[in-house]
Amino acid sequence: MLQGALAGLAAGGLYAVLAVCLTLMSRLVRVVNFSQAATGMFGGFVAVWLVAHAGLPIWAGSLIGVLLAGVLSGAIGWIAATWLAEADTTTRSAMTVGPLLLLISLSFILFGNKPQPFATIISGPAFEAGGVVVSQVAVVMIVLAIVVAVAVHLVLTRTRIGTKLRALSERPTTAELLGIRSKPLSIGVWVVTGLISGLAIIIVAPSQSNDATSLAMLIVPATAAALLGGFKRLDLAVVGGLVLGMLSGLVAQIDEVALVRNFLPFLFIVVLLLWTQRKEVWDAAR
Numbered sequence: 107m108l109q110g111a112l113a114g115l116a117a118g119g120l121y122a123v124l125a126v127c128l129t130l131m132s133r134l135v136r137v138v139n140f141s142q143a144a145t146g147m148f149g150g151f152v153a154v155w156l157v158a159h160a161g162l163p164i165w166a167g168s169l170i171g172v173l174l175a176g177v178l179s180g181a182i183g184w185i186a187a188t189w190l191a192e193a194d195t196t197t198r199s200a201m202t203v204g205p206l207l208l209l210i211s212l213s214f215i216l217f218g219n220k221p222q223p224f225a226t227i228i229s230g231p232a233f234e235a236g237g238v239v240v241s242q243v244a245v246v247m248i249v250l251a252i253v254v255a256v257a258v259h260l261v262l263t264r265t266r267i268g269t270k271l272r273a274l275s276e277r278p279t280t281a282e283l284l285g286i287r288s289k290p291l292s293i294g295v296w297v298v299t300g301l302i303s304g305l306a307i308i309i310v311a312p313s314q315s316n317d318a319t320s321l322a323m324l325i326v327p328a329t330a331a332a333l334l335g336g337f338k339r340l341d342l343a344v345v346g347g348l349v350l351g352m353l354s355g356l357v358a359q360i361d362e363v364a365l366v367r368n369f370l371p372f373l374f375i376v377v378l379l380l381w382t383q384r385k386e387v388w389d390a391a392r
Contacts, residue, residue, distance in 0.1 A: 109238045109359070111352040116313055117327075118351015119247025123306040124328030125335075125343035126255050127299040132337035134275045135292045137198040140325055141182060141205040145300050146307035147321035148209045149175030153308055154222045164225045172304040178209070179300020183293045191288070206322060213318040224311040243313055247306065251347065254302055255340040271295070327354075327371040333378045350374055 124142055131139050153171025156162045162170075182205050190198050232245040262268035273281040274288050282288055307321060314320070327350050334349075335342030350371065357367045366373075 111356045112238050112240055112244070114351040114353070114355020114358070115244035115348065116241060116247055116310055116351070117354060118348040119244060119251050120306050120310045120314075120324065120347075121327045121331045121351050122251035122344045122347025123247065123254060124303060124324060125331035125347045126251060126258065126340055127302055128328055128332040129335060129337050129340055129343045130258055131295060131299055132195075132332070134271050134295050135183070135186070135198075136195045136275070137186060137202065138195070138329070138337065139179075139182075139296075139299070140199065140202045140329075141179075141209065142202075142299065142303050143307065143324040143328065144206045144209040144322040145175045145178040145182070146303035146305075147318055148178060148213055149173075149300075149304040150224065150308045150311055150316075150321070151213050151217050151222055151318070154224055155217065157225055158223065164227065167225075168227060168308050171308055172301055175304025175307075176297045176301035178205075179303070180293050180297035183296025186296075187289045187292045206325070210318050210322050217318070219317065221315065221317045222311075224308070224316055226312045227309055229312075241313075243310060247310060248348065250306060250309075251344050255344050258340060267291070327351075327374075330371040330374040330378070333375060336382070346374075 127142055128138060131137055131142075149171040151171075152174050153167040156167035156170055157164055160167075182202065186198055186201060190201060193201075228242050228246055230242050231239045232242045233240055260268075262272055270281070270286050271291055273284075273286060274291060307324070311321065328347065331346030331350055332343045334346030354367050354370055357370065358364055
């Protein structure tokens with residue numbers, strides 16, 4: 107059972123990275139970006155094509171794929187900042203479903219509907235604990251999730267640009283009256299989260315189901331992980347991603363309940379929503 111749980115760490119780290127990006131965007135640009143994983147998926151597919159058909163080295167193809175993910179995310183952010191600047195969170199979040207579906211469809215047209223032969227960037231065991239081997243990918247993803255969360259916290263609390271971002275998220279009208287330009291900062295947040303998502307997906311894709319739909323739908327477990335922190339707390343987003351990944355790995359090792367693995371993120375979301383609403387229900391009952 108321990109081996110199964112540790113086997114899910116790589117996926118858990120990926121969920122955690124995406125959850126941190128979702129939390130960051132929710133706090134700073136008032137959107138739950140459902141296209142978060144899809145931009146990384148499309149960048150990864152382009153990287154695979156560049157390596158397999160254009161003959162580029164793995165590092166060059168991967169770099170272009172990560173940059174493309176950032177550009178795509180920035181383009182979606184530009185649309186949101188240009189035409190939906192005054193819209194509420196629900197409307198801005200619903201808008202991101204369009205790019206999600208568009209990128210999945212475009213990947214089917216350009217690359218087909220089969221899994222892509224992602225080149226392995228990181229492989230091999232990192233260490234062994236109690237007879238259980240932990241892979242390098244799992245370690246890298248956990249470290250990446252923690253580094254991103256800590257870096258975001260430091261930027262928001264210790265830097266001038268972080269102060270501007272917090273002002274825009276908490277008092278957008280007042281911040282703009284003080285001369286803070288919201289559009290470039292908002293698009294910058296979209297670009298950075300797109301780059302992080304692209305990097306994470308390209309690293310983990312060789313060890314996961316890597317067809318377009320499976321990679322784009324990673325947004326579901328990432329959303330469940332972000333929900334643990336209420337789309338506000340970065341530390342709980344990391345914890346949620348790791349716990350969900352380890353639970354998935356554990357359940358996959360038990361034949362009698364292995365099918366439940368695919369539904370775990372939805373169960374996670376339902377339980378968290380019921381838990382967060384408990385106070386209102388109890389108050390109403392009293």
